Amino acid sequence: MTDSAEERTFAALPAPHGQGFAHTWWGRAWVKALEDAALDSQQLKAGRRLARAGAVGAVSVRPGRITAVVRDRDHSTHRADVLLQELADEQWDRFLDMTAERAGHVAALLDREIPAHLVEEAADAGIDLLPGLGDLEADCDCGAWDHCGHTSALCYQMARLLDHDPFALLLLRGRAERTLLDELQRRGDRDGGADAPGLPAGRRSQGGPDSPHRGESAAEEYAAGDILPPLPSLPAPPAGPGRPPSLETGTAPAPGVDPAALEFLAGATAAEAYRLLVRAVAPGHGSQPPEEELTPEQDAVRLAAAAPDAPVAERLALGSGRDQRGLTLAVRAWQAGGVAALSVLEDEWTVEGDALARARAALASAWDEGERPSLVESRNRWTVAGAPVQIRLGRDDRWWPYREESGRWTPSGQPVGDPATALALAAGDRHGVPSDA
16 A cells, blocks of 8 residues: 555745755765766765755645745746655565564654664565665756756755654655554554553554654653563673684695685684674664664775784785885775775865865964964875875864875874874874874
8 A cells, every 4th residue: 555645744844054965874864865876076065065055845745746946046936846866665565574573663653763774684585764875856847857956955855854764764665654653553453452562662652543653752652561571681701713724634734725814814813703793782882873884995904914924924915906106005094094095095175165164264263363384285185295294184173193104194093083183193293282183
């Protein structure tokens, strides 16, 4: 069943005043689906400007389509629509079944959150809740055949709405909030009544199809034990990763088999499994977005960082697309900050718009009058004139210290929020550096 008659209208939001368009992980995933598929970055920039200017009117959300009137910079108005394919009935049945199986999933939805584990499980079952590359189809009366500034502005505004109410995404995929809650309640009743996973007792329908579903706080009901008895405490993780068995068998290896490489990979795999285990049992893990999968080149650097002196280092250098010296630099970057540090090492990007304004404000306030060193600016890199010292700006507004060694710029510390502190770290001067830098 599709709620074709269901429609929700969200009032126009005020301008975000320089803040990001999405703060939840699902809101950022929505923005990523837009930006990864857009063929014209200038239209994305135009859309961001319009959204930041408060040019997007009330947003109508219904199955398969969102609509808004967008006021252009020349004061003309355009109807912008963005389409997203609805889920099939069979997909909704599977999604509701897996949601009702875990009380925590139900409680999170009632508290206007989308559990990352639920999205992962649904994707494994062939149910994509969040849009992917090319899923957001644009339709605007300005005549553009791809995302224009008007549909881009609508998408950025929708990301803000999803932050506050993820049920808007579920409606867009074909199910209204009331329908979802009713179906979760039926599954809870079918599987054992009030003590079964499903809709908490305080959110069950009271007297008819038009009665509201909003009652007590889902967090309070869950804490009171109305859904399931408390789970036992998780056991503490072991003190460290296990040691893989030795491959010293006294027998010559088969052709093409390198025992040293196998031992190295087994040890690195055990260390990574231990890291994932510690992360999984850490507080708040269920509300964190899943980690992005590493590319083969990034994974080669990760392995090299685990044991830079291993006999397979030369092979890892080739696997990472670098020479041995390049791999050494990449390992230093990885040890300073993982994937983000690796990106700062190898990618140059043009700082512009709000990011440039924030960067220049940070540089202007970092030093007292007359104490600021002479800095040569080149894209996201600022180099001290006549000195082998440099700071680089990451896309998260953090500053990374760099120092020239043997003719190559080399990471020299972890990122900090203050450019003066980063420059002191780059120069090797830790005097006056705050302890939490």
